[in-house]
Amino acid sequence: MNCFQIFAKQFHPALDGGAGLQAYCRGRTGLLADDGARWGVLILPGGGYERIAPAESEPVALAFLAAGVQAFVLSYSLLPQGWPQQFLEGAAALAWLRAHAGELGIRPDRVAVCGFSAGGHLAGCLSCLWDHPLLGERLGLTPEQARPNAAILGYPVVNDMRYIAPLGGEEELRLDRRVGSDHPPAFLWATGEDATVPVQNTLDYAAALKRAGVPVELHLFARGPHAMGLADRESARDQAHYTPHAAAWHGLCVDWLKGV
Template sequence: MSDADLPAALEGRVTVVPADAAGPRPLVLVLPGGGYRRTADHEAEPVAQWLAGLGLHAVVLRYPVAPEGATAPLHPAPLDAAAAAVRWVRAGGTGLDVDPARVAVLGFSAGGHLAATLSTVDDDAARPDATVLCYPVVSFGADAHEGSVKALLGPGAGEDERAVLSAELRVTSATPPAFVWHTADDATVPVSNAVRYAQALWGAGVPAELHVYPSGRHGLGLADEEPHVAAWTHACAAWFAHLGWRRAQA
């Protein structure tokens, strides 16, 4: 990969982490959280390294965010960057041997909102083939994370604007299958966000796997500090195996 291969929207924003595996491999686009104000380091490259260990190529996208105190709407810059990243990956921009029909997106918190929004776009070339959502922001209506709403839409966003970016309202039968996890006592982003997205998928006839762990703070990432919650990585690996994206481990 060279910077010349990158669309302008992705310059200086992507880190490619290849899997040590032969043949065309699936790739996962990693979207860290941070309330659309930053992109959290612990939800970025360490997650990509974990995915590479599963035999999945990974790309971390540091999508555009709004600086603290900014009031101008950020949307649609993050979505445009994420869509460009999926198209770039499918076009062979990473220089890796990627299966263009097996490109997933994995997002944490606000990055989960971006992943869910990307998963519900009408553009077949930009919509991923599978989705992983980790304690995601989903709804900009009920139980919304207002910090993400203000960063993305600016203060005073109306109901119509919020509805357009409420991913649970955008789900159709074309939305990709999803693995979703959250903690029941998340005090920052209510677990209802994850539940609503899974319910929307089930209602549309799209497979979804939902894991709700009893306890754990928001922003755990790989959750090394919480062994019970860290089981999400094993469950997610098994889900990828179920999709046929990796071999099931004995």
């Protein structure tokens, strides 16, 4: 496994701040899978835009890597830094992965985003707003460079203003109002017991995707609290966050991703 880290200025010279990108990649060792056609996934952990949640970072990356997907965790800027900093960092990271696809062992048309909670909101912003003029004005990116090829959202913030309002740009960042027909195929999952980001956020997003004609797969598990990550022992911070039934989301997601 090849692990390395780069910082914001390295994946785009127009960025400043402390954002970083941690890579978890398989090197080329002559195996059948080393054909340069793997998926790459940009992981956006949650934490209410106030912290980067460990449970949704390295454990998730290692699970994707074990499934044959090259994984990259973005530690994006946090509050009080607001919109559009995190959005710019995410788009720049996506473009960097696409530009370096050959050396990373991925295909440039197989770059996905995977976000949880507030990171799910950021993944949704990248999936809905990849053609936003800001990306050209601030970063010189084209829409094709910034658009994810697939979107994976776990218990995402979609229209909960408690988390969106501190970023600024309130109405622009209500994701269920920004979904268009050019949104990438999406995989969503959440639990009915989530008391932090109500499951209605996920259901509203799924409904918006369906109205727009976007392919969407939705898994709603009955039990489990917020911020479970993988929902297995590798990512659970306590017994309550270990929910083996909900942990099935990851295997389902990998199967879905490889069929996109």
